[in-house]
Amino acid sequence: MVNCMKEQVFFGEGMAMVKRDYPDLYEAIVALNEAAYTGKVLDYRTQKLIAMGINAAASDERATKKQMISAIKEFGVTKDEIVDVLRVVLLTSGMPPFTKGMKILGEVMEK
Known part of the structure; x- marks a missing residue:
């Protein structure tokens, strides 16, 4: 992918x-x-959040981090919005991808 x-x-x-x-x-x-x-039906911001969730679910640390940084810079996506995406990752993909995503989010928010 x-x-x-x-x-x-x-x-x-x-x-x-x-x-x-x-x-x-x-x-x-x-x-x-x-x-x-x-952007015809789902706007690009929503698509960005979906892409972030897919990368997090796949435990792709590099892509997840880049998606998070991009979403924050391009769209002002908040920490709470990213946590909502990661909640879905927890439900659909389990604890390891969720905790990895939360770790990445912590790193991104520290910068």
Whole structure:
């Protein structure tokens, strides 16, 4: 799964190589990103919160942290809103991803 933001900032560590060595594949991923983040029904802020929850549920620390930072900077998402997302992670994915998400949130809020 490629974790990305609407503005073509991709969180997957291999994306720099894809962009450099496989520009056709990179452009296809950019097009998919644009098709997914349309804001037609769910606004981009809501989609960002969903993406954060998916990354947290997958225990992807790097992507979860980047999603949290981005959501706070771009949309002013609050700590309590992120905790609400993590509550759903707890319910659907269990204690380990939840506690990892809470740890990441603590680190993000300290900065």
